[in-house]
Amino acid sequence: MNATSKPFSAMPSLAFGDLTARIPIVQGGMGVGISLSGLAAAVANAGGVGVIAAAGIGLLEPDGFKDFLGANVRALRREIRRARELSQGVLGVNIMVALTNFADLVKTAIEEKIDIIFSGAGLPVNLPEFIAGSKTKLVPIVSSGRAAALLAKRWLDKYNYLPDGFVVEGPMAGGHLGFKAEQLEDPDCDLEKLVPEVIESLRPFRSLGSPDGHPICGHRGVRRRPGLQGILYQSQGKRPEDHQESCGHARQGYRQ
Numbered sequence: 001m002n003a004t005s006k007p008f009s010a011m012p013s014l015a016f017g018d019l020t021a022r023i024p025i026v027q028g029g030m031g032v033g034i035s036l037s038g039l040a041a042a043v044a045n046a047g048g049v050g051v052i053a054a055a056g057i058g059l060l061e062p063d064g065f066k067d068f069l070g071a072n073v074r075a076l077r078r079e080i081r082r083a084r085e086l087s088q089g090v091l092g093v094n095i096m097v098a099l100t101n102f103a104d105l106v107k108t109a110i111e112e113k114i115d116i117i118f119s120g121a122g123l124p125v126n127l128p129e130f131i132a133g134s135k136t137k138l139v140p141i142v143s144s145g146r147a148a149a150l151l152a153k154r155w156l157d158k159y160n161y162l163p164d165g166f167v168v169e170g171p172m173a174g175g176h177l178g179f180k181a182e183q184l185e186d187p188d189c190d191l192e193k194l195v196p197e198v199i200e201s202l203r204p205f206r207s208l209g210s211p212d213g214h215p216i217c218g219h220r221g222v223r224r225r226p227g228l229q230g231i232l233y234q235s236q237g238k239r240p241e242d243h244q245e246s247c248g249h250a251r252q253g254y255r256q
């Protein structure tokens with residue numbers, strides 16, 4: 001029975017220090033109104049990590065174009081609160097470094113006691129700056145061992161803080177990656193190569209971190225997060241249980 005045909009119940013849970021998701025699936029953060037509270041709550045209720053994407057989240061606000069930055073902060077706060085009302089599962093936000101008001105969005109997410117901040121599209125070198133006194137976990141999105149080690153060293157030196165986990169994205173993952181076109185088919189950039197490379201690059205930090213090490217999640221077509229397929233079903237204002245159905249669909253798809 002290979003990994004892709006294992007029933008979810010047979011899969012290991014996914015721990016970020018003292019925070020555990022029953023099913024090792026992290027839903028992708030998809031901006032501009034795709035990954036909102038409804039979808040995130042559905043994934044969290046199904047046992048995975050549900051993620052709200054901060055990019056362009058305010059565009060659905062009445063003043064989304066007039067006060068773009070302010071609307072983003074307000075909408076993020078509202079969506080986190082709504083997701084929390086809908087789910088006691090593990091909830092995260094995806095905040096890209098490239099976003100203009102990155103710092104304000106991070107502060108808002110921490111004020112709202114989000115469980116995890118996932119951050120990529122650049123190296124979130126100063127993310128721990130905002131963390132004081134909060135339980136929120138910090139998980140950078142990287143696509144190389146070099147980036148992972150650089151962040152771990154920088155955070156440790158500057159903030160005495162180590163990442164609570166990493167998301168590793170290979171060239172097949174959509175989104176914002178540092179791969180050149182010619183690397184997309186390069187077997188050396190395969191996720192199966194990247195994940196061990198990231199694990200190896202973190203070896204020097206192993207003894208400094210939590211006893212169970214740092215979870216490293218890989219994302220590429222092969223280990224596609226089944227939730228993503230279900231995401232295509234999402235539309236505004238659907239109840240989580242409607243999304244449960246789409247996650248159910250995804251689950252079926254996944255097993256095939």
Ligand SMILES: Cc1cc2nc3c(=O)[nH]c(=O)nc-3n(C[C@H](O)[C@H](O)[C@H](O)COP(=O)(O)O)c2cc1C
Pocket residue numbers: 028029030031032034053054055094096120121141169172173174175176219220221224225228
């Ligand atoms: C429509 C869409 C919007 C996305 N928006 C974001 C985003 O706001 N932030 C981000 O870090 N990644 C974004 N991504 C990348 C996804 O979160 C995910 O990392 C990527 O799709 C890789 O996963 P996959 O191989 O399972 O598709 C987006 C992807 C899609 C398809």
